[in-house]
Every structure is written in C-alpha cells, then in structure tokens.
Amino acid sequence: MRIKNGPEQAITAKPIQHKDATFVRENGKVHIYGSEGADQMDVKKGKNPGQVEVTINGQKYHMSEKELAGATFHGRGGNDSLALGKGVSRDTVAWDPGKGRDTFSYDLPTSVPGGAGDKFVRKETRRTETSEN
Numbered sequence: 001m002r003i004k005n006g007p008e009q010a011i012t013a014k015p016i017q018h019k020d021a022t023f024v025r026e027n028g029k030v031h032i033y034g035s036e037g038a039d040q041m042d043v044k045k046g047k048n049p050g051q052v053e054v055t056i057n058g059q060k061y062h063m064s065e066k067e068l069a070g071a072t073f074h075g076r077g078g079n080d081s082l083a084l085g086k087g088v089s090r091d092t093v094a095w096d097p098g099k100g101r102d103t104f105s106y107d108l109p110t111s112v113p114g115g116a117g118d119k120f121v122r123k124e125t126r127r128t129e130t131s132e133n
Contacts, residue, residue: 021056029070030063032056036077038100043068043093044085052088068092075102097131104129 021041022033034041034056042055052068054061073082075098082095084106095104105128 021059023061029072030067031072031074033074034076034078034080034098038078039075039080041073041075041080041082042085043083043088045087065092070094072096074098075100081105097133099133101130101132104131 024031040057044053046053046062050065051062052065069092072094074096077099079100080097080102082104086107090106108125108127
C-alpha cells in the first residue's frame with residue numbers, strides 16, 4: 001500500500017503510525033484507525049482517475065480505489081465523523097465507529113430501479129447515520 005503524505009512524499013505502509021491515525025494493511029485489506037479523541041475522516045475521489053483522497057483531521061493521504069475497496073475505518077474513542085464524497089460508494093468501505101457519538105454520511109443513488117423496469121428519483125440524496133456508544 002502506498003500512501004502519499006503531501007504533494008511530494010510517498011510512504012510505503014505496514015503499519016504507519018501518525019499522530020491522528022494509524023494505517024494498517026492486513027491480509028490485503030486496509031484498516032484506518034482514528035485517535036482516541038474526536039476525528040474527522042473524509043474520503044473523496046482523487047484528482048487522478050482511479051485515485052482517492054483520504055483526509056483525517058486535515059492530513060491528506062492518497063491511495064488507489066482498489067486499495068480503498070474493502071477498507072475499514074475504525075473511529076475508536078471520541079465523537080468521530082466519516083464522510084464519503086460524491087462518487088465514493090457506501091458499499092466500498094466499512095465503518096466501525098467505536099465509542100462516542102459518531103456520524104457517517106454518504107451520497108445515495110439519485111435513482112433506483114422500481115417495479116417493471118421503472119425508476120424513481122430520490123428526493124433525499126445525502127444520508128447521515130449517527131451512533132452513540
């Protein structure tokens with residue numbers, strides 16, 4: 001797994017410990033652990049095709065969409081937030097909120113199949129789930 005830290009650094013990780021997060025690659029899966037405090041985690045499409053940008057508490061990291069697929073975000077302690085940007089599927093990642101009042105927000109498909117091949121358009125296009133432990 002390669003995680004870019006800023007525009008010029010590239011870090012090969014297994015695991016990488018940062019002040020705000022730990023990135024671990026285990027059995028081909030990526031686990032991203034927040035701190036014991038409140039964490040803001042954001043995932044959005046990267047500038048390059050096939051890339052995503054993961055921001056944790058203001059620190060940006062880049063990885064491929066393939067590396068992100070099946071990733072688990074662990075909030076740990078504090079009131080954490082994971083927000084998936086436009087084009088990042090909710091089915092791509094798993095969210096383990098941990099203790100605290102945590103939120104997970106993501107986009108919904110704007111249309112979904114209906115009966116007899118019809119489609120209906122959702123009025124709600126963004127959903128936020130909240131858990132409290």
